[in-house]
Amino acid sequence: MNYWVKGVPTEVLHNKQFIDGSWVSDDGDRFVRDSPAHGVPVSTIQIGRSDHVENAITAARSSFEKGAWSKVPAADRAELLRKAASKIADRREELAYWETLETGKPYQQSLNEVDGSVELWNYAAGQAQTIHGETFDNFGDGSLGFVLREPVGVVGLITPWNFPLFILSERLPFILASGNSVVVKPSEFTSTTTITMAEILNDLGMPNGVLNVVTGFGDPVGSTLLEHEDVDMVSFTGSTRVGQIAMKAAAKNIKKLSLELGGKNPVVVLPDADLDKAADGIVYGICFNAGQCCVSGSRLIVHESIKDALIEKIVALLKNVRVGDPFEPGVHMGPIVNSQQMNRILDLIASGSNQGGKLVHGGNRTGSELGHFVEPTVFCNVEEDMWIAKEEIFGPVLSVFTFESEDEAIHLANATEFGLSATVWTQGLDTGFKFMRKIKAGRVWVNTTITGGPEMPIGGYKQSGLGRETGLVGAIEYTETKSAIVDLGDRKSWV
Numbered sequence: 465m466n467y468w469v470k471g472v473p474t475e476v477l478h479n480k481q482f483i484d485g486s487w488v489s490d491d492g493d494r495f496v497r498d499s500p501a502h503g504v505p506v507s508t509i510q511i512g513r514s515d516h517v518e519n520a521i522t523a524a525r526s527s528f529e530k531g532a533w534s535k536v537p538a539a540d541r542a543e544l545l546r547k548a549a550s551k552i553a554d555r556r557e558e559l560a561y562w563e564t565l566e567t568g569k570p571y572q573q574s575l576n577e578v579d580g581s582v583e584l585w586n587y588a589a590g591q592a593q594t595i596h597g598e599t600f601d602n603f604g605d606g607s608l609g610f611v612l613r614e615p616v617g618v619v620g621l622i623t624p625w626n627f628p629l630f631i632l633s634e635r636l637p638f639i640l641a642s643g644n645s646v647v648v649k650p651s652e653f654t655s656t657t658t659i660t661m662a663e664i665l666n667d668l669g670m671p672n673g674v675l676n677v678v679t680g681f682g683d684p685v686g687s688t689l690l691e692h693e694d695v696d697m698v699s700f701t702g703s704t705r706v707g708q709i710a711m712k713a714a715a716k717n718i719k720k721l722s723l724e725l726g727g728k729n730p731v732v733v734l735p736d737a738d739l740d741k742a743a744d745g746i747v748y749g750i751c752f753n754a755g756q757c758c759v760s761g762s763r764l765i766v767h768e769s770i771k772d773a774l775i776e777k778i779v780a781l782l783k784n785v786r787v788g789d790p791f792e793p794g795v796h797m798g799p800i801v802n803s804q805q806m807n808r809i810l811d812l813i814a815s816g817s818n819q820g821g822k823l824v825h826g827g828n829r830t831g832s833e834l835g836h837f838v839e840p841t842v843f844c845n846v847e848e849d850m851w852i853a854k855e856e857i858f859g860p861v862l863s864v865f866t867f868e869s870e871d872e873a874i875h876l877a878n879a880t881e882f883g884l885s886a887t888v889w890t891q892g893l894d895t896g897f898k899f900m901r902k903i904k905a906g907r908v909w910v911n912t913t914i915t916g917g918p919e920m921p922i923g924g925y926k927q928s929g930l931g932r933e934t935g936l937v938g939a940i941e942y943t944e945t946k947s948a949i950v951d952l953g954d955r956k957s958w959v
């Protein structure tokens with residue numbers, strides 16, 4: 465099947481939930497997902513209820529306590545995760561197709577994200593056999609110390625809509641690698657590829673109850689996972705607003721939490737930067753995924769002396785950015801995820817002009833009336849206290865600030881409640897390292913942007929989150945550490 469020309473499906477896909485190894489669908493309410501590019505319904509999900517979440521948590525707990533997966537040799541877990549990677553590759557075009565239909569991202573980008581997901585599952589498979597404890601043979605002859613790494617238990621995984629399969633793949637195989645059982649709650653807007661992953665894992669023989677997918681809204685599905693005393697850990701990726709709710713809810717049983725939240729990420733351009741490369745990176749950084757990326761470079765902090773030259777190059781490149789139907793080859797930017805988010809972006813753009821920003825490019829809704837397309841937009845003369853300067857816009861809107869000294873640039877870069885990522889453009893090695901050290905962010909790119917690999921941990925400083933995903937650290941995140949001391953000699957009496 466040629467997915468490039470397939471366009472919207474002729475029949476709406478009705479998804480089921482996956483609980484305790486069974487496909488669950490009753491005549492409860494359904495949520496209909498419209499393609500944000502085409503404005504027509506493409507899929508539905510069951511709106512999960514509290515009883516669905518309860519059943520999923522019970523199944524996950526029971527599978528965990530039975531050792532159905534947690535006690536399986538790591539080599540066997542690794543083998544299943546590797547087979548899953550290979551099945552993702554086999555279903556590459558189908559997964560990319562649904563990703564594009566539900567998110568609106570260009571189909572080629574979806575294909576790239578499926579490929580990236582294959583890498584993540586393969587890497588995490590290796591972690592199943594890499595995670596290990598330590599021994600301390602330094603207490604003298606009479607004692608030996610062990611540090612054990614155990615699975616946490618039942619993990620709730622709550623994901624957002626902007627990279628449904630990729631973000632799932634940055635977390636789920638890492639959670640499974642060390643033997644946890646999971647209840648996944650995908651975003652209501654983009655559930656299909658998560659459900660396909662349940663199908664893949666089930667077909668490969670994942671024991672019942674180890675992986676459950678409950679679809680629906682934040683309340684009650686996500687909130688029950690956060691509040692439930694039988695869930696040991698929640699991995700939440702989404703907005704800082706809901707992240708704050710998550711922290712409060714998790715306090716009930718002092719649940720372990722991993723939070724990957726929002727960003728308002730600086731891009732610093734020093735006077736010695738290669739301006740052509742920087743301009744291209746900046747345009748990519750704000751247009752990729754239509755700016756709906758937690759690590760979008762949304763605050764350009766440029767040296768006063770090169771500002772005009774850089775803006776000219778950025779605007780020239782933006783004129784060549786094609787916004788439109790994500791199934792059309794060559795389209796760089798698809799729509800915004802839904803009309804509510806599009807209207808919020810347009811409100812933020814209006815506030816940028818009203819609060820004294822100088823609009824130098826874009827600023828409007830564009831493309832087909834049926835889709836939620838917004839032009840890439842650039843504001844100059846942005847001040848620190850303006851709404852567009854502070855708020856995570858989650859759209860293709862770039863705010864430009866200027867600086868004269870490096871200290872001022874570092875101050876501006878850190879002048880945000882977030883600390884997710886930062887980009888620096890400079891040809892000076894010393895300057896690059898200086899900014900890398902001084903910027904408070906979980907990820908820093910020098911002379912490149914929005915790139916990485918499964919080996920590199922991701923996460924945020926400040927209100928961008930807690931904990932890290934991917935890499936060895938990401939795998940360890942889903943384990944508990946137990947210290948054990950074994951006495952080997954004669955016990956010296958205490959009494």
Ligand code: NAD
Pocket residue numbers: 622623624625626627631649650651652680681682683685686687690701702703704706707709723724725726727757758856858884923924928929
């Ligand atoms: P969101 O916070 O609205 O929703 C995220 C998930 O939480 C969804 O599944 C949603 O249904 C669920 N949810 C909503 N209310 C809930 C509640 N009260 N309790 C439990 N769950 C609830 O975020 P979004 O709009 O889907 O995604 C965009 C946000 O995600 C942006 O802020 C972006 O920066 C952030 N994000 C961060 C990262 C990262 O790695 N740091 C990655 C991607 C997205």
